[in-house]
Each structure stands twice: as structure tokens, then as C-alpha cells.
């Protein structure tokens with residue numbers, strides 16, 4: 001029968017190896033050296049009550065009296081294009097939601113999946129984080145992926161490119177991945 005004394009050295013070596021490997025991995029991640037970079041444009045057309053064919057998103061909760069749309073939530077199934085043109089062929093879809101969560105400025109929180117089903121890529125990227133709209137660029141986390149993006153992680157940088165009232169806005173999403181486990 002093994003007692004705890006004979007097990008201990010193995011445990012210590014095990015945790016030592018784990019901390020060494022996570023230390024070296026942290027050291028080799030450089031912000032300007034992603035293993036993959038994809039730039040895509042997100043088009044959000046908010047349902048206005050009549051444009052059933054055109055709308056790609058809809059408000060599902062009303063804003064509250066706290067101003068700056070506080071409490072308003074939008075669910076979207078938006079096209080992603082390779083350039084900034086709304087009518088370019090979509091290369092992925094962004095499916096998820098955002099809501100407004102500050103009363104003294106426009107501030108949103110996003111959680112969505114980018115779904116790729118093309119000859120370039122098949123798979124998903126899952127992205128979430130705060131979107132403080134007054135900032136010129138905002139960094140959100142790529143928390144994981146599937147398919148061609150198996151187990152990936154990275155940063156998605158948002159830049160607002162165009163806003164047309166409450167009906168349409170376009171974001172540039174500069175997606176940089178720092179962990180890539182496939183060969184594409």
C-alpha cells in the first residue's frame with residue numbers, strides 16, 4: 001500500500017512541470033505575433049418594425065429610464081464580410097447578443113459565436129467582453145473555438161466604422177489568435 005510520504009515527491013515534480021510549462025508559454029506570447037489574423041466586418045441592421053426581409057437583429061428588452069439605453073438587449077444573426085460593404089458576400093455569421101450596461105455613457109457587453117462554413121474556414125470562434133463605445137478601439141476575448149479553430153484563444157479588436165441612427169452600424173473586427181492547434 002502506498003502511503004502519502006512516497007506519493008509526495010511525484011506530486012511536487014508534477015506541479016513543478018506544470019508551472020514551468022505555463023511560465024514558458026506566457027513568455028512566448030507576443031501581442032504583435034499572432035499565430036493567425038482575420039479581419040472581418042460586422043453589419044447590424046436593427047429591426048424597425050417593418051423591414052422583416054432586411055433586418056438582422058432585434059431588440060428583445062426595452063431600455064429603462066436609466067438613460068444611454070441601459071437594460072436594452074439585442075439578439076443578432078449578422079453577416080460578416082471581408083470588406084466594409086454590406087452587400088459583399090458574407091464569409092461568416094455572427095450569432096449572439098449585446099446589451100447596454102452603463103447609465104452615464106454608451107457601454108455594451110457582447111457574447112457571440114462567429115460561424116464559418118466556407119471553403120476558407122469551417123468552425124466557430126466564441127467571443128465575449130465589454131464594448132465601451134466611446135473608445136476608438138475595444139479589445140474583447142476570443143475564449144475558444146471549434147473545427148479549424150480548435151481550442152484557440154485570442155483577442156478581437158472592435159473599431160466602429162459607421163453608425164446610421166439606431167438602424168445600422170458596422171464594426172471592423174480585427175481578430176488575432178495566439179493559440180493555434182491546426183495547420184491551416
Ligand SMILES: *[C@@H]1O[C@H](CO)[C@@H](O)[C@H](O)[C@H]1NC(C)=O
Pocket residue numbers: 048049050051054
Ligand atoms: C424600416 O426600414 C425600412 C428599410 O430600411 C424602411 O423602408 C421603413 O420605412 C422603416 N420603417 C420605419 C417604421 O422606420
Ligand SMILES: *[C@@H]1O[C@H](CO)[C@@H](O)[C@H](O)[C@H]1NC(C)=O
Pocket residue numbers: 062063064065
Ligand atoms: C421603453 O422604455 C422607455 C424608457 O423607460 C419608455 O419611455 C418607453 O415607453 C418604453 N417603451 C415600451 C414599448 O415599453
Ligand SMILES: *[C@@H]1O[C@H](CO)[C@@H](O)[C@H](O)[C@H]1NC(C)=O
Pocket residue numbers: 117
Ligand atoms: C455548410 O455548408 C454546406 C455546403 O454549402 C451545407 O451543406 C451545410 O448545411 C452548411 N452547414 C451549416 C451548419 O450551415
Ligand SMILES: *[C@@H]1O[C@H](CO)[C@@H](O)[C@H](O)[C@H]1NC(C)=O
Pocket residue numbers: 045051054164167168
Ligand atoms: C437595409 O438596411 C440597410 C442599413 O440600414 C440600408 O442601407 C438598406 O437600404 C436596406 N435595404 C432595404 C432593401 O431596405
